[in-house]
Amino acid sequence: MSQEVFLLPDVGEGLIEAEIVxxxxxxxxxxxxxxxxxxxxTAKATVELPSPYAGVIVTLHGNPGDxxxxxxxxxxxxxxxxxxxxxxxxxxxxxxxxxxxxxxREAVLVGYGVANEEGVATRKNRRSTSPTATATPVAAxxxxxxxxxxxxxxxxxxxxxxxxxxxxxxxxxxxxxTRADVERALQGGGAAVAAAPRKASVPKTGPMQPTxxxxxxxxxxxxxPKEERIxxxxxxxxxxxxxxxxxxxxxxxxxxxxxxxxxxxxxxAGLKQQPTLEGIRISPLTVIALAVTDAARHFPGINxxxxxxxxxxxxxxxxxxxxxxxxxKGLIVPNIKEADQLDLVGMAQELNLLVxxxxxxxxxxxxxxxxxxxxxxxxxxxxxxxxxxxxPGSGAILAVGQVAKAPWVVNDEVVVRQVVxxxxxxxxxxxxxxxxxxxxxxxxxxLTDPAAAIIAG
Amino acid sequence: xxxxxxVQLLTPEGERVAHPEYESTLSGDEIxxxxxxxxxxxxxxxxxxxxxxxxQLALWAPIQGQEACQIxxxxxxxxxxxxxxTYREHGIAWCRGVEPKEMLRIFRAVSNGGWDPYKYRHxxxxxxxxxxxxxxxxxxxxxxxxxxxxxxxTFFGDGASSQGDVLESxxxxxxxxxxxxxxxxxxxxxxxxxxxVQSKIPLYHRAHGFGFPGIRVDGNDVLAMYEVTxxxxxxxxxxxxxxxxxxxxxxxxxxxxxxDPTRYRVDAEVEVWRHRDxxxxxxxxxxxxxxxxxxxxxxxxxxxxxxxxxxxxxxxAMDRPDPITMFDDVxxxxxxxxxxxxxxxxxxxxxxxxx
Numbered sequence: 001m002s003q004e005v006f007l008l009p010d011v012g013e014g015l016i017e018a019e020i021v022x023x024x025x026x027x028x029x030x031x032x033x034x035x036x037x038x039x040x041x042t043a044k045a046t047v048e049l050p051s052p053y054a055g056v057i058v059t060l061h062g063n064p065g066d067x068x069x070x071x072x073x074x075x076x077x078x079x080x081x082x083x084x085x086x087x088x089x090x091x092x093x094x095x096x097x098x099x100x101x102x103x104x105r106e107a108v109l110v111g112y113g114v115a116n117e118e119g120v121a122t123r124k125n126r127r128s129t130s131p132t133a134t135a136t137p138v139a140a141x142x143x144x145x146x147x148x149x150x151x152x153x154x155x156x157x158x159x160x161x162x163x164x165x166x167x168x169x170x171x172x173x174x175x176x177x178t179r180a181d182v183e184r185a186l187q188g189g190g191a192a193v194a195a196a197p198r199k200a201s202v203p204k205t206g207p208m209q210p211t212x213x214x215x216x217x218x219x220x221x222x223x224x225p226k227e228e229r230i231x232x233x234x235x236x237x238x239x240x241x242x243x244x245x246x247x248x249x250x251x252x253x254x255x256x257x258x259x260x261x262x263x264x265x266x267x268x269a270g271l272k273q274q275p276t277l278e279g280i281r282i283s284p285l286t287v288i289a290l291a292v293t294d295a296a297r298h299f300p301g302i303n304x305x306x307x308x309x310x311x312x313x314x315x316x317x318x319x320x321x322x323x324x325x326x327x328x329k330g331l332i333v334p335n336i337k338e339a340d341q342l343d344l345v346g347m348a349q350e351l352n353l354l355v356x357x358x359x360x361x362x363x364x365x366x367x368x369x370x371x372x373x374x375x376x377x378x379x380x381x382x383x384x385x386x387x388x389x390x391x392p393g394s395g396a397i398l399a400v401g402q403v404a405k406a407p408w409v410v411n412d413e414v415v416v417r418q419v420v421x422x423x424x425x426x427x428x429x430x431x432x433x434x435x436x437x438x439x440x441x442x443x444x445x446x447l448t449d450p451a452a453a454i455i456a457g
Numbered sequence: 458x459x460x461x462x463x464v465q466l467l468t469p470e471g472e473r474v475a476h477p478e479y480e481s482t483l484s485g486d487e488i489x490x491x492x493x494x495x496x497x498x499x500x501x502x503x504x505x506x507x508x509x510x511x512x513q514l515a516l517w518a519p520i521q522g523q524e525a526c527q528i529x530x531x532x533x534x535x536x537x538x539x540x541x542x543t544y545r546e547h548g549i550a551w552c553r554g555v556e557p558k559e560m561l562r563i564f565r566a567v568s569n570g571g572w573d574p575y576k577y578r579h580x581x582x583x584x585x586x587x588x589x590x591x592x593x594x595x596x597x598x599x600x601x602x603x604x605x606x607x608x609x610x611t612f613f614g615d616g617a618s619s620q621g622d623v624l625e626s627x628x629x630x631x632x633x634x635x636x637x638x639x640x641x642x643x644x645x646x647x648x649x650x651x652x653x654v655q656s657k658i659p660l661y662h663r664a665h666g667f668g669f670p671g672i673r674v675d676g677n678d679v680l681a682m683y684e685v686t687x688x689x690x691x692x693x694x695x696x697x698x699x700x701x702x703x704x705x706x707x708x709x710x711x712x713x714x715x716x717d718p719t720r721y722r723v724d725a726e727v728e729v730w731r732h733r734d735x736x737x738x739x740x741x742x743x744x745x746x747x748x749x750x751x752x753x754x755x756x757x758x759x760x761x762x763x764x765x766x767x768x769x770x771x772x773x774a775m776d777r778p779d780p781i782t783m784f785d786d787v788x789x790x791x792x793x794x795x796x797x798x799x800x801x802x803x804x805x806x807x808x809x810x811x812x
Contacts, residue, residue: 009512012715034507045717052511337725366723 001078004053006037008074012044017180019067021046021360029057037075039360040068046362055079067180150177158182162219162228186217214239215330235330245392249308253428254387255436259444260408262418267450277345284403284420285323285377286348291446292375292398293319293340293347294453295439302439303372304395306429313430322371322391323351325358333391334363335371344454379403385421396426396436398443420447463705464685465675469733471741479688481680485747491532491679492739493757495524498548499736500761501557504768505564509714513772514564518545522677522709525735526642527612528552529682530702533690534610537578541593541611544582545642549612553579557764558771567775569786587613587620590639594626597635597693608693610638610686615655616647618663627667627701636693638686639664639701642676644708649721664701676706677735707733780807 008018021039025031034050059076062068148155148166154177158165161182168185170177211218214236218224232240264287271282296303296319304315321339325332334357336342336350357363372394378386379402386399401421408417422443426436446453466481468474473481483491502520509517520527523545531552534540542549550560554577562568563582570581583589593611600607617623618641630637641660645652656663664671674685682704689700707730711718718727743749784799 007512009510010515011510011512013516034504044715045711045720047510047714047717049510050507052513362717362719364719364723365721 001080003058004055004077004079005073006052006075006077007071008040008068009049010070011040011047011049012042015042015044016070017067017178018042018070020062020064022064023060024048025051025057025060027057027060031055031057031077041361046360049074051077053077053079148177149175154179154182158185160230161186161217162224183217186219212328215328235332239331242392243389246389249392250306250390251428252387252390252425253433253436254423254425255433255440256385257422257424257440257444259420259422259447260417261403261420261447264447264450265403265418271344280345280348281352282344282348283351284379285375285400286344286351287447287450288377288398288400288443289321289323289336289339289347289351289375290342290344291443291450291453292321292373293342294446294457295442296340296373298442299435299439301431301435302396302426304430305372305393306395306427316372318372320370320372322374322394323354324374324376324388325355327358327361329361332358332363332368333371333374334358334367335369335374337370374398375400379420385423387423388425390425390427395431396424396439398440399423399425463673463675464681465678466680466684467675467678467738467742469677469738471738471745473742473746476681479681479684481684483680483683485743485749488680488739488747489743489749489753491528491683492736492743492754493760494528494532494548494551495679495736495739496754496757497761497764498524498528498551500758500765501551501768502547504765505561506710506714508561508769508772509564514561514714515566516713516715517564518713519708519710520545520547522707522730522735523642523644523704524548525679525682525739526640526676526704526706529679530610530640530686533683533686535607535690537605538608538610538690539578539580539593539596541580541589541596541609542582543586543589543613543617544584545614546582546612550577550579553577555579557768558775561768561772562775565772565775567778569783586617587622587626589613590617590623590626591629593637593639594630594633594635597630597637597699598633600636601633606694608636608638608690610640610690612640612642614647615641615643615645615652615660616650618643618660619647619655624667627664627669627699630699631668634696634698636696637699638689638693639699640686640704641701642704642706644676644706646708646712646718646722648712648716649718651722659703661701661703664699669699669701671701671703673703673705676704677730677733677738679735679739706735 010016011018018040019042021041023038024036025038031037031051031054033052033054036048037051038049039046040049055077056079057075058078059073061073061075068074149170150165155165157179158168163182163185165177165182168177168181171181172178211220213230215234216230216236218228230236261284264284268282268284268287271277300315300317303317303319304313306312307314317340318338319340320335320337322333322335325334334354336347336354339347339350342350354363354367357367370393371391374388374391374394374397376386376388376397377400379400382402384401384404386401388397388399390397399422401423403418403420405416406419407414408419409415410417422440424436424440424443464476464479465474466476466479499521502517505514505517506519508514527546527548528551531549534552540546540549540553547560550572551557555572559572562571572579572581574580580589580592583592590611590613593609597609600609611626613620613623627639629635630639643652643660647655659673661671661673672685672689674681676682685702689702692698692700707727708718709727709730740754743753781799781802784795784802787795
């Protein structure tokens with residue numbers, strides 16, 4: 001028996017680093033040749049690495065989210081016999097299976113924010129921790145007193161975020177400051193924020209952690225510039241353009257409804273106990289999504305949009321259900337195609353998949369286009385309701401508030417129930433108040449007694 | 458989506474269809490041979506992708522989905538024909554007799570080519586898009602001058618179809634009535650550029666504008682690919698001039714291992730093409746029409762498995778050449794500038810072989 005170290009290869013012609021997305025193996029696992037080991041994301045692509053050895057995993061040299069350097073240790077194996085000669089048993093990782101497991105990966109749909117923040121050990125990365133496991137960042141090179149060594153884009157990134165580049169310790173070759181160094185400093189991970197110029201103990205400085213702003217890190221109140229301009233790029237640009245287009249072309253109207261969602265919450269709690277549903281994450285959003293597709297089947301007019309070029313109302317009898325998601329890059333709205341064909345478990349699985357892709361940053365453009373109806377779930381941010389703006393290309397959007405205990409009248413008695421507020425924004429060019437009201441009432445009835453609604457179909 | 462004029466002899470379900478101009482001339486054993494070629498080349502391709510992901514190859518261009526486009530023509534060629542490939546023609550190379558380990562030398566960056574082009578009458582892969590089409594037309598004009606009954610055949614994709622070199626080669630081939638067959642594997646995506654942007658008309662229509670015939674074939678139908686190529690080659694050999702064959706197909710995998718196709722195309726599209734798999738339809742035909750036993754397919758899988766492991770062993774055992782040797786084959790004869798560059802590297806002390 002001997003040990004072999006698998007160095008992170010350059011999978012994309014001249015890359016220097018890759019981020020670990022998901023481990024598919026754990027320490028102690030026996031693997032065969034070409035068995036999928038890990039998904040890594042590079043600047044070019046997210047790829048799966050197959051095992052170069054048959055053997056036992058001894059060490060995983062990083063955790064999900066860690067940026068690993070090319071040609072540095074990724075996995076240590078214990079292999080039998082003559083070392084690098086692989087055992088004959090081989091599989092071909094032709095079509096990697098998509099896992100529905102949500103372990104260690106919390107949804108980042110609007111309203112189901114990331115509960116599992118960095119630094120909190122999940123079962124998998126606890127297991128992978130061993131005395132030899134080293135997580136990046138690697139030891140920072142000593143602070144040079146000479147000119148700051150970095151590249152123009154990294155310099156710009158620091159400047160845009162109000163960060164003094166000279167305060168960032170460089171971990172690249174010869175102490176060069178890399179993009180990762182700046183990002184780490186902006187997240188408050190490195191010594192950089194601490195080293196950033198700071199006035200002595202001034203009151204009312206606000207939190208010292210940077211905050212997110214449409215995919216950008218905003219420097220804390222005290223340390224950031226007095227005025228900052230963020231150029232419209234990426235998600236910020238897309239959001240600005242879509243919202244202006246929507247608000248300037250769509251006559252918005254809205255209807256509101258408060259719903260007793262106690263039975264919905266009970267149904268979810270019950271399903272969580274089902275052994276056959278283990279690993280499938282079912283949330284209020286799952287049931288709401290199901291209610292929306294059910295409403296569309298009863299009232300197809302709601303799954304529609306206005307074609308201004310031809311002056312036609314376009315009714316679609318297939319729902320591409322958009323889910324507004326808060327990501328590190330800002331707001332994106334991936335959709336579930338043919339959502340109307342899904343049952344409760346199917347919907348839960350599709351939502352899990354959608355969240356996984358959002359988390360992994362692998363949501364494709366195609367998955368964000370063609371949305372016919374959108375749900376935005378602002379509840380988990382702790383607010384009751386929202387009047388959402390309709391994404392261009394669709395006719396309505398449902399905003400869902402928090403599910404919270406509230407007084408509710410049942411048989412003339414005031415009792416405590418789990419209450420949620422819904423707001424349906426609609427394009428009044430083609431959808432009138434009567435239709436919108438019927439649809440929202442239908443969704444409300446569904447949530448009031450989901451089991452009955454599912455059975456009734 | 459598929460053109461009405463597309464030549465197809467075998468449906469995705471593995472059922473034969475009649476075509477007014479073409480019919481399959483192959484026996485059951487010959488069709489099984491095509492199946493074996495396709496299954497082996499797919500397995501070798503998957504092993505090569507794994508080797509790249511394990512850091513053993515610098516790059517790999519997967520063939521998955523396009524096996525029929527290459528195995529059909531590869532077996533329609535005569536030994537004396539000469540072929541001019543780009544970097545995805547592993548199936549053609551296999552049919553020309555190139556050893557799998559030779560195919561991988563360029564991708565492991567231990568060779569500028571990988572094999573002796575004259576041994577197999579198969580040129581080394583052109584990485585520069587479209588360049589090989591000019592080489593092929595030049596060679597074909599040479600055949601004319603020799604008065605030989607041979608043909609040249611060249612391969613490119615829908616992306617390269619927009620290259621000036623390709624269009625110039627069309628002009629020369631037409632003007633000189635050169636014995637050359639152009640095979641465009643239209644796999645719908647030029648890296649991330651969709652076909653709808655690449656050309657406003659079906660690619661095979663372009664040939665008519667240059668003055669020679671163009672024909673569209675179901676690129677996932679190995680029987681049709683074989684027959685159409687065979688006729689085009691026969692026609693070229695007897696002075697009939699060039700033909701453009703557009704093999705209408707789909708790249709199921711990434712453009713290369715540096716590419717992530719999920720960023721620009723939808724899963725649903727890939728699913729549609731999976732149902733048109735070139736290997737499955739031949740297997741279905743062999744089972745239903747020729748009552749081929751499962752054990753025959755298992756034997757092919759075993760053979761492919763052995764070849765894949767052999768390929769892995771061969772790749773891991775490859776020596777790194779002395780970097781200084783890269784100057785050797787730039788020109789056939791002495792060249793002062795190349796010699797200057799070589800001397801500069803010697804002075805820098807950049808030498809040394811395997812490590």
